[in-house]
Amino acid sequence: MxxxxxVIGGVALDSPLILAPMxxxxxxxxxxxxxxxxxxxxxxxxxxxxxxxxxNKNTRALLEVKEEEHPVAVQLFGSDPxxxxxxxAQVEEGPFEIIDVNMGCPVPKIVKNGEGSAxxxxxxxxxxxxxxxxxxxxxxVTVKFRKGFENGDSAAAEFAKMAEASGVAAVAVHGRTREQxxxxxADWDIIRQVKDAVSVPVIGNGDIFExxxxxxxxxxxxxxxxxxxRGAKGNPWIFGRTKGLMETGITPPxxxxxxxxxxxxxxxxxxxxxxxxxxxxxxxxxxxxWYTSGLPNSASLRNDMNQAETYEDMEKxxxxxx
Numbered sequence: 001m002x003x004x005x006x007v008i009g010g011v012a013l014d015s016p017l018i019l020a021p022m023x024x025x026x027x028x029x030x031x032x033x034x035x036x037x038x039x040x041x042x043x044x045x046x047x048x049x050x051x052x053x054x055x056n057k058n059t060r061a062l063l064e065v066k067e068e069e070h071p072v073a074v075q076l077f078g079s080d081p082x083x084x085x086x087x088x089a090q091v092e093e094g095p096f097e098i099i100d101v102n103m104g105c106p107v108p109k110i111v112k113n114g115e116g117s118a119x120x121x122x123x124x125x126x127x128x129x130x131x132x133x134x135x136x137x138x139x140x141v142t143v144k145f146r147k148g149f150e151n152g153d154s155a156a157a158e159f160a161k162m163a164e165a166s167g168v169a170a171v172a173v174h175g176r177t178r179e180q181x182x183x184x185x186a187d188w189d190i191i192r193q194v195k196d197a198v199s200v201p202v203i204g205n206g207d208i209f210e211x212x213x214x215x216x217x218x219x220x221x222x223x224x225x226x227x228x229x230r231g232a233k234g235n236p237w238i239f240g241r242t243k244g245l246m247e248t249g250i251t252p253p254x255x256x257x258x259x260x261x262x263x264x265x266x267x268x269x270x271x272x273x274x275x276x277x278x279x280x281x282x283x284x285x286x287x288x289x290w291y292t293s294g295l296p297n298s299a300s301l302r303n304d305m306n307q308a309e310t311y312e313d314m315e316k317x318x319x320x321x322x
Contacts, residue, residue: 003015003016003218003246004016005017005018005040005041005224005225006170006201006203006224006225007201008041008098008140008142008169008170008201009098009139009140009141009142009169009170010140011071011097011098011140013040013041013071013225014040015038015040015243015246016040016214016218016223016224016225016226017038017039017040017214017225017226017228017239017242017243018039018040018041018042018043018172018203018225018226018227018228019031019034019039019041019042019043019227019228019232019239020043020205020227020228020229020232021043021044021045021046021073021075021100021102021144022045022229022230022233023045023046024045024286025045025233026042026043026044026045027045027061027062027271027274028061028064028065028066028069028270028274029267029270029271029274030236030267030287031044031069031072032066032068032069032270033236033263033266033267033270034232034236034239035068035069036236037236037237037238037239037240038239038240038242038243039228039236039239040071040225041071041072041073041098041225042069042071042072042073043072043073043074043075043100044062044063044065044072044073044074044075044096045062045075046075046076046077046102046105047059047062047063047074047075047076047077048076048077048078049076049077049078049080049083049084049086049087050078050080050083052076052087052090052091053083053086053087061275063091063094065094065095065096070095070097071097071098072095072096072097072098073096073097073098073099073100073142074091074094074096074098074099074100075100075101075102075144076088076091076099076100076101076102077101077102077105077110077115077116078115078129079113079114079115079118079119079125079129080129081125081128081129081131081132081133082132084101084129084132084133085129085132085133085135085136086136088132088133088136088137088139088141089136089137091137092136092137092138092139096139097139097140098139098140098141098142098169099133099137099139099140099141099142100141100142100143100144100172101129101130101133101141101142101143101144102115102116102144103116103117103119103120103126103143103144103145103159104116104117104120104144104145104146104174104178105117106146106178106181111178117145117146117149117178118149118178119145120145120146120148120149120153120155120159120178121149123155123158123159123162126143126159126162126163127162127163127165127166130143130162130163130166130167130168131166131167134166134167134168135167140168140169140170141167141168141169142168142169142170142171142172143163143168143171143172144171144172144173144174144203144205145159145160145163145171145172145173145174146173146174146175146176146177146178147173147174147175147176147177147187147190148177148178149177149178149179150177150178150179151177151179151180153177154187154190154193156173156190156193156194157190157193157194157196157197158197160173160194160197160198160202161197161198163198164198164199164200168200169200169201170200170201170202170203170224170225171194171198171200171201171202171203172202172203172204172205172225172227173190173191173194173202173203173204173205174186174205174206175187175188175189175190175191175204175205175206175207176206182230185207186205186206186207187206188204188206188207188217188220188221189221191204191205191206191217191221191223192220192221192222192223195221195222195223195224196222201224201225202221202222202223202224202225203223203224203225203226203227204217204218204221204223204225204226204227205226205227205229206229208226208227208228208229208231208238209230209231209238210231210238210251211238211241211242211244211245211246211251212245212251213231214226214228214242214245214246215242215245215246226242228242233287233290234287234288234289234290234291234292234293235290235291236263237254237255237259237263240252241254257295257322258322260291260292260295260322261318261319261322263291264284264287264288264291264292264314264318264322265314265315265318267284267287267291268280268281268284268287268311268314268315269311271283271284271287272311277310277311278309280311281308281309281310281311281313281314284305284314285302285305285306285308288301288302288305288314289302289305292322295322297321301317301321301322304317304321305317
């Protein structure tokens with residue numbers, strides 16, 4: 001039988017399977033598709049606290065949530081404790097069950113501003129941010145971070161202890177350093193070390209590409225939840241297939257070509273409705289590459305998809321080729 005998910009500050013998850021926040025990927029349509037497949041918790045794309053403070057118009061779409069998505073975590077990033085606390089208090093009124101803080105993003109422009117994974121080099125500031133946010137809101141505050149900043153750095157267990165002492169309700173740890181970005185192998189042992197170091201729920205992240213990976217991570221690390229990132233790109237089925245494995249001990253089959261085609265069309269329609277047809281179909285080009293990766297003649301299909309401008313173009317192409 002499937003293991004129940006963790007309880008994060010009173011928010012009970014019905015399974016341990018969680019969709020990671022990914023910029024440019026985990027928008028509203030994609031979150032809905034993953035939720036339908038059995039994902040227990042979804043995160044928004046990461047949102048700048050300063051952008052919310054200054055009422056940047058682009059943040060409105062990032063913060064939009066539908067009823068059928070719940071529970072939802074909003075992920076904020078920033079490095080000013082006062083601003084982060086103020087925005088935590090502001091979004092408390094919004095439709096989010098959990099407020100998450102990104103302290104793991106490796107992107108240079110984020111790190112250069114002292115945000116994301118840069119905060120792993122400044123645990124005192126990280127502590128001030130988390131403490132201020134926990135005081136500012138009644139909703140559970142969580143934090144996502146990495147194994148460490150530089151290669152050879154294994155600061156995650158101490159960082160997790162600091163976060164727990166600051167009052168966070170759960171921690172998520174990616175088993176790579178900032179210097180690794182997404183290369184090499186994720187160190188799952190660091191997830192086990194974090195689990196041993198704290199009593200709040202620990203969510204493991206890194207190298208979950210197949211249902212068996214999720215089961216193995218939980219067995220090897222003792223983590224309370226599994227966060228799936230790149231393994232979900234073009235593959236919302238990973239949640240349902242992993243759930244099936246956990247429930248029966250047998251991994252359900254991968255989707256057929258027809259199921260992939262139908263999902264792409266549905267995803268494209270949802271994106272077009274959400275962002276307008278032109279923007280939606282352009283965005284769908286990236287998703288199409290992920291959905292069709294590994295399929296016969298996928299390179300030429302992706303190339304043709306890059307010429308598609310309308311939903312009708314995409315539909316015609318897929319009906320002919322998939």
